[in-house]
Amino acid sequence: MERAGGTLPEVDGVNKDFFEGLANGKLLLQRCSECGSHQFYPKPWCVVCGSLDLEWTEASKEGKVYTYTIINRVIGNSKEFEKELPYAVGSVELEGGIRVYARLLAANPSSIRIGCRVVLEPRRLTDKVGLPYFRVVE
Amino acid sequence: MTDVHVSGYAVIPPSRARADRGEAVLTAEEYHARALSELLHSLGIGKKDLDGLSYALGINRTLWPHALIWSAEVAQNLGIAPKLTIISDHGGMSALGLLSQGYALIKSGMVDHVVLLGVDSPLTPSKPQGEYRLERTWRYELNYELPLGMIGPLSEAALIARRHMYEHGTTPEQLGLVAVSQRKNASKNPWAYLKQPLTIDEYLKSPYLAEPVRILDAVIPVNGGFALMLSSSDGAKRFTDKPVRIEGVETQVNSEPQNELRDITKLNIPSARLLERVGVGLNDIDFLELYDDFTVVVLMQLEALGFASEGGGRFVEKNSITYDGDLPVNTGGGQLSGGQAGTAGGFSLIVEAIQQLREEAGERQVKGTTRGLVTGLGCLGYNHNLINRGVALLSKP
Known part of the structure; x- marks a missing residue:
């Protein structure tokens, strides 16, 4: 679904707490009540032990950049993103070892390096949907 | 158990569908027909000879949507009646996935031959490409990548x-x-x-x-078509003195x-x-x-x-x-x-x-x-x- 400024996720029963959490400033991950594994993206059961008993747990607000790219051209996505070019997206490694794709905010995207510290700064789209944005801190 | 050989192949040259440059502008259905025609030619047989064989047909799922029940439509377009059809949704592994399934079908003795038609026409969609993009991708890309501005x-x-x-x-x-x-x-x-x-x-x-x-x-996207004939050891002898063995x-x-x-x-x-x-x-x-x-x-x-x-x-x-x-x-x-x-x-x-x-x-x-x-x-x-x-x-x- 397109929105002003980009593409909206499709909210469903498995992921709605994740998107709502970000709208409220929290990054929520699934945790298995049986084996304790964390997982992301949200899935209908624990991909480690197969338990259906999953709970939501808040992740730390800090992480580090595992890898990143600077988008130079918008291909196969909403043309609305062209206004923001160039911009950085990356994989943020959270404490505990889960990685989440996120938009990386930096005054100068070319200063981003693997290993940079980042702090959660979610982008609220509606009161039910937020997106994982992190700010790069020097 | 029989060995499995590639007994014939065909290539339809790639095209960017630039009619202004004299390039071919063809649909997936047309690539199926041309690839099969070229394959039969290379095997030295006609369509009626194919009709007499015990064979399966394998096709890849294309980038732009086709019917839910597609393999029988492809067979209907071509007027062929394979014993069984196999269809791959493995993306870039589609050719290997079909080769693997075709190999197993011949090894098992279920069929003597497998016709694989690998075609796609990403540059000639039936409606503008962007309209398919979001319908056709993975939910994880739609939900956790595209809203961030990622580009696939x-x-x-x-x-x-x-x-x-x-x-x-x-x-x-x-x-x-x-x-x-x-x-x-x-x-x-x-x-x-x-x-x-x-x-x-x-x-x-x-x-x-x-x-x-x-x-x-990055790759350059093209339209194109390929065909392979897989055959049992005995079956391959009928078509070629240069079979290529699939060792595994x-x-x-x-x-x-x-x-x-x-x-x-x-x-x-x-x-x-x-x-x-x-x-x-x-x-x-x-x-x-x-x-x-x-x-x-x-x-x-x-x-x-x-x-x-x-x-x-x-x-x-x-x-x-x-x-x-x-x-x-x-x-x-x-x-x-x-x-x-x-x-x-x-x-x-x-x-x-x-x-x-x-x-x-x-x-x-x-x-x-x-x-x-x-x-x-x-x-x-x-x-x-x-x-x-x-x-x-x-x-x-």
Whole structure:
């Protein structure tokens, strides 16, 4: 679904707490009540032990950049993103070892390096949907 | 149990559907007909002879939507009645997936032959491409990638390439060597789409799409069609005195499903278990046809196969990978120069291996070759690399 400024996720029963959490400033991950594994993206059961008993747990607000790219051209996505070019997206490694794709905010995207510290700064789209944005801190 | 051979093949030259340049503008259905026609011609039989065979038909699922119950429609368009149809949804592993299933069907004795039609026409969609894009992608891309402004495979490849540079010291020049070497191979391949010579300087001047991925790090999309005839040992004798033996195929779907801390630069294709089963070593392989949606993916496979313990980038610096080089890789130009016919792109690598092993590769013929390894990789997983992985060993009988 397109929105002003980009593409909206499709909210469903498995992921709605994740998107709502970000709208409220929290990054929520699934945790298995049986084996304790964390997982992301949200899935209908624990991909480690197969338990259906999953709970939501808040992740730390800090992480580090595992890898990143600077988008130079918008291909196969909403043309609305062209206004923001160039911009950085990356994989943020959270404490505990889960990685989440996120938009990386930096005054100068070319200063981003693997290993940079980042702090959660979610982008609220509606009161039910937020997106994982992190700010790069020097 | 019978051996399985490739008894015939066909290539319909790739096109960017530029009518203004005199290029073919064809639908997937037209590619099916042309590829089958060319295949029958190469086998020296007519359609009525095909009707008398015990065979299965295999097709890949194309980029743009077709009917839910599609294989029977394809058969109806062609007026053929295969015993069974198989259809692959493995993305870039589609050709290897179909080869694997076809191999098993013949081994089991269920059929004597399998006709594989690998076609796609990404450049001639029936409605504007953008309208399909969001309907057709993975829910995880739709929900956790596109809203961030990611741009699909290009951005995922960029994340992998950036980390590969960090882990292995890979340089832009090393990635460029893959593009340049494959272009040299393509220059000798009549059916490659891009044949004009390419230099490292030209590569380095090509624009970034998602830094560090440049336009010349990525495949060029084309329309195209391929066909393969797989046959039992006895069945192959009827059609050719140059059968190519399928020594074995291995596949893995959703590789490494549970490791959130995986190294995304590691692309462990199931080659070790294949080599062990067939009983050959790396030294017994004369050339490689490695799935090449992006330059970095070629380097990752050289590492995974065990050819480049010092890193794929250093390997291509020290060793020539052209058709006449130390280790010939993607001898027809691969998809980077040959063109990627959507989800049928992997067929071009299998067909190139067959041409090499039949010694029909003309100016790009690898001298004295007896065995080649082909890979197929598909489905860019979330925070991962290509998770569908297939590998096949083909040889002279």
